[in-house]
Amino acid sequence: MADKTNPKPSAQAPLAAPGRLGGLGKAELLELLRRMQLIRSFEERAGQMYGLRKIGGFCHLYNGQEAVGVGAISALDLSTDYVLTGYRDHGHALACGMDPKAIMAELFGKASGSSRGKGGSMHLFDAERHFLGGNGIVGAQIPVATGVAFAQAYRGRAAGEGAKPTGATLCFFGDGAIHQGAFHESLNLARIWKLPAVYVVENNQWGMGTSWKRVSSLEEFHRMADSYGMVGVDVDGMDLLAVREVVAAARKRALDEGIPTLIEAETYRYKGHSMSDPQKYRSREEVDEYRSRDPIVVLKDRMAEAGLVAEAEWEAIVKETDALVDESVAFAEAGAEPAPGALYEDIYAMELQP
Amino acid sequence: MSVITYREALNRALDEELARDDSVFLMGEEVAEYDGAYKVSKGLLAKYGARRVVDTPITELGFTGLGVGAAMVGLRPVIEWMTHNFALLALDQVVNEAAKLRSMSGGQFKVPIVFRGPNGPAEYLGAQHSQALASYWAHVPGLKVVAPATPADAYGLLKSAIRDDDPVVVLEAEMAYSWKGEVPDEEYLTPIGKADLKRLGTDVSIITFGKPLKMVLEAADALAAEGVSAEVLDLRTVRPLDEAAIRETARKTGRVVVVDESWPVASVGSHVAHLAARDAFDRLDAPVELVSGEDVPMPYNHGLELAAQPSVAKIVAAARRALYKES
Ligand SMILES: Cc1ncc(C[n+]2csc(CCOP(=O)(O)OP(=O)(O)O)c2C)c(N)n1
Numbered sequence: 001m002a003d004k005t006n007p008k009p010s011a012q013a014p015l016a017a018p019g020r021l022g023g024l025g026k027a028e029l030l031e032l033l034r035r036m037q038l039i040r041s042f043e044e045r046a047g048q049m050y051g052l053r054k055i056g057g058f059c060h061l062y063n064g065q066e067a068v069g070v071g072a073i074s075a076l077d078l079s080t081d082y083v084l085t086g087y088r089d090h091g092h093a094l095a096c097g098m099d100p101k102a103i104m105a106e107l108f109g110k111a112s113g114s115s116r117g118k119g120g121s122m123h124l125f126d127a128e129r130h131f132l133g134g135n136g137i138v139g140a141q142i143p144v145a146t147g148v149a150f151a152q153a154y155r156g157r158a159a160g161e162g163a164k165p166t167g168a169t170l171c172f173f174g175d176g177a178i179h180q181g182a183f184h185e186s187l188n189l190a191r192i193w194k195l196p197a198v199y200v201v202e203n204n205q206w207g208m209g210t211s212w213k214r215v216s217s218l219e220e221f222h223r224m225a226d227s228y229g230m231v232g233v234d235v236d237g238m239d240l241l242a243v244r245e246v247v248a249a250a251r252k253r254a255l256d257e258g259i260p261t262l263i264e265a266e267t268y269r270y271k272g273h274s275m276s277d278p279q280k281y282r283s284r285e286e287v288d289e290y291r292s293r294d295p296i297v298v299l300k301d302r303m304a305e306a307g308l309v310a311e312a313e314w315e316a317i318v319k320e321t322d323a324l325v326d327e328s329v330a331f332a333e334a335g336a337e338p339a340p341g342a343l344y345e346d347i348y349a350m351e352l353q354p
Numbered sequence: 355m356s357v358i359t360y361r362e363a364l365n366r367a368l369d370e371e372l373a374r375d376d377s378v379f380l381m382g383e384e385v386a387e388y389d390g391a392y393k394v395s396k397g398l399l400a401k402y403g404a405r406r407v408v409d410t411p412i413t414e415l416g417f418t419g420l421g422v423g424a425a426m427v428g429l430r431p432v433i434e435w436m437t438h439n440f441a442l443l444a445l446d447q448v449v450n451e452a453a454k455l456r457s458m459s460g461g462q463f464k465v466p467i468v469f470r471g472p473n474g475p476a477e478y479l480g481a482q483h484s485q486a487l488a489s490y491w492a493h494v495p496g497l498k499v500v501a502p503a504t505p506a507d508a509y510g511l512l513k514s515a516i517r518d519d520d521p522v523v524v525l526e527a528e529m530a531y532s533w534k535g536e537v538p539d540e541e542y543l544t545p546i547g548k549a550d551l552k553r554l555g556t557d558v559s560i561i562t563f564g565k566p567l568k569m570v571l572e573a574a575d576a577l578a579a580e581g582v583s584a585e586v587l588d589l590r591t592v593r594p595l596d597e598a599a600i601r602e603t604a605r606k607t608g609r610v611v612v613v614d615e616s617w618p619v620a621s622v623g624s625h626v627a628h629l630a631a632r633d634a635f636d637r638l639d640a641p642v643e644l645v646s647g648e649d650v651p652m653p654y655n656h657g658l659e660l661a662a663q664p665s666v667a668k669i670v671a672a673a674r675r676a677l678y679k680e681s
Contacts, residue, residue: 056477057478058479106654109478109654109656115654117653117654117658118653119654123482136482137439137482138440139412176411176412179411180412181413181415181416208388208391210384210387214409215409215410215412281387338653338658340661342655343653343661343662347650
């Protein structure tokens with residue numbers, strides 16, 4: 001039967017060789033730092049644009065969780081691997097390399113948006129970058145991701161039983177989603193069919209106004225993997241290099257051994273659940289405590305210590321990402337509204353006009 | 355008589371029924387400590403405690419089914435779905451369990467449960483969060499389905515639903531929660547299965563339920579300004595339908611416009627249109643009109659989103675068509 005291994009890799013990155021951290025060189029590290037900063041800057045601006053009513057409805061920001069999305073996705077090869085997530089999806093989309101202009105235009109509901117203005121904040125997609133959304137139903141992406149992993153195993157096994165899958169699938173979801181039946185059904189399916197799936201629960205402590213502890217029978221989510229004979233790992237979600245390392249190992253396990261992994265990343269959302277959340281359920285101190293472990297600052301400080309980022313280089317990153325976000329807002333502003341006829345487009349393979 | 359919001363009316367009904375009967379309890383996501391995602395349950399945890407007002411994990415199928423079991427053995431659960439979109443995860447427990455247990459047990463069991471929450475589009479919420487799902491429930495024998503459009507009916511229908519010995523689905527509306535209206539101060543029940551004639555008229559009957567009523571009344575005003583006398587029937591309950599009221603108004607004016615914000619195919623509105631055509635066939639002077647949501651997943655863009663829903667202009671245009679008036 002299923003093996004019960006539940007190894008806990010050390011949360012530390014491997015000893016830094018000179019000029020390297022977590023096995024990465026300066027250029028790669030600067031790029032990871034830049035991606036986190038791009039998300040931070042994008043989300044700040046999205047919040048402002050929401051305030052100006054350029055964006056409507058539900059808008060869930062990713063501030064504070066950048067290390068999870070960027071760290072995990074940096075361990076993938078998006079030419080063969082896939083990513084799925086829930087409605088808090090701007091960060092994952094950007095980490096997959098999606099164009100911030102197309103995302104901002106989508107938030108503005110413009111025809112130039114990534115879903116032609118029809119999806120909005122919760123429904124970002126990028127077929128080319130293997131980013132499969134963007135789901136508004138809590139937990140719904142988990143069986144879908146399992147199906148993507150199934151297809152990877154299926155295609156791989158066309159070469160013979162036991163042949164490797166064509167890639168791995170990474171699925172993000174929140175601490176609130178983990179109690180849905182869909183999660184538990186999916187893990188069992190992934191294990192019995194040896195699917196190359198990596199499930200990442202971003203435990204940001206709160207599901208709307210509900211503390212995760214109040215609604216979970218277990219305090220360690222990664223132990224849920226034991227029920228399904230999978231590997232369960234927990235990791236500091238404020239530490240990009242640690243996240244990257246556990247995801248890289250999980251991906252390898254998925255590809256080489258067909259063993260799925262459940263990763264619990266402890267993190268925090270700085271902002272309210274959505275833009276309309278008054279956040280009365282948590283204290284200022286709690287938010288500040290996590291801000292003191294800010295994932296961007298953590299990586300930047302470690303890089304600075306190792307002489308891998310100079311203040312001027314950091315300033316250049318901030319400047320460049322802010323400029324890109326400015327450009328995205330300008331692009332979104334300038335975009336046209338969808339034509340009225342768009343209402344009946346993209347519903348079937350063959351358009352059925354009313 | 356007090357002027358209160360639809361939200362406050364629901365809250366008052368819950369409060370009174372929780373006070374009246376210890377077998378009544380409220381369960382759902384964020385209903386207790388957060389006071390409800392839309393604040394319908396505000397203050398109820400403080401008043402009745404965590405035994406009666408229960409926060410759940412995000413597990414729609416689980417807590418909906420749990421409510422069914424509790425109802426089988428005598429409790430009167432009020433299950434709040436944060437929205438009806440998420441109730442799709444619970445469809446099995448409503449359709450295969452709640453609706454069928456009385457019949458399958460040959461009448462040995464009753465399931466006195468209420469399922470409630472906002473239904474239909476709000477604003478800028480996109481395809482998965484903007485669905486008007488009345489027909490999902492109305493389709494199923496064994497369920498009752500109510501759709502209050504005013505604070506007074508929200509109060510009276512929710513109280514009736516809680517006291518009913520059958521499963522009742524309540525279709526509320528996010529946009530309606532802040533609407534105000536007069537609600538009598540003394541306790542009352544609004545009967546399930548009884549429509550309400552909101553406005554008398556002679557030229558055309560406009561039949562609707564739930565949130566679109568407001569729009570229909572505005573359309574009736576607009577029609578009055580051009581000399582058309584519209585009668586407005588608010589169904590209030592969509593299962594069992596008040597077929598007599600539909601028949602009566604259809605036969606009276608001979609011209610019928612049905613307004614339902616759901617998709618047009620196999621909807622409550624299309625069924626009501628069928629009833630009107632069947633029962634007033636010999637009196638009708640025009641084909642029955644159906645003003646529905648467009649037959650598309652709801653787009654996020656606000657202009658498209660508005661275009662996808664019924665509007666005062668669409669209702670007026672449909673009434674004009676029924677009257678063979680130039681538009
Ligand atoms: C099936 C379903 N139920 C309820 C909701 C409403 N809802 C949206 S987000 C949310 C909380 C989810 O929290 P979590 O999974 O921890 O993710 P986070 O928001 O913290 O990223 C809820 C209850 C929904 N969108 N889908």
